[in-house]
Amino acid sequence: QKEVEQNSGPLSVPEGAIASLNCTYSDRGSQSFFWYRQYSGKSPELIMSIYSNGDKEDGRFTAQLNKASQYVSLLIRDSQPSDSATYLCAVNMDSNYQLIWGAGTKLIIKP
């Protein structure tokens, strides 16, 4: 069974702090990893993708991938109330490009 696991939260972080979101996956051969953000009542939108081990930075967002340990993380620096949302981790586990999705972590940034 191919699975992507996320802590459902809610994860509460004070404004200005670093929010750390984690995701583990079951298939060691997975190649592509994505973080989507979903505001309440809205549809998901892609915010980060990562394909190789290490860190990838985009503005206040950093994605970290460790294939040996089978986890991918999303760090949000200088957290803002507008970052409050559910963050979905998605992993491409096969050659058919079908994404396996985690259940999402609800992040709350407290002013």
Place this chain on the structure above:
Amino acid sequence: KAGVTQTPRYLIKTRGQQVTLSCSPISGHRSVSWYQQTPGQGLQFLFEYFSETQRNKGNFPGRFSGRQFSNSRSEMNVSTLELGDSALYLCASSSNPGSQPQHFGDGTRLSIL
């Protein structure tokens, strides 16, 4: 450029009925995927269509079906509705299978009474 359009936005049905949901992808996108989203379950993959052909199918019963037309618009149909089918159904389009990002529509919220 218009986004992904899903109709209707809300739907209320009773058990045993059937329903058809529609998705118009972004112009030029040929891959359309359907997902079911319920609280705490995340996005559950239903199926993906590309060039009018179903490429992938998730672990849903045969009551869930879909199709794609030559203009890339897609429909999904659920027959013999059950209470557990109440969910938000999301459609996502991309230029080709595996292309990122997937662009999501606002979804159809289906409630079964």
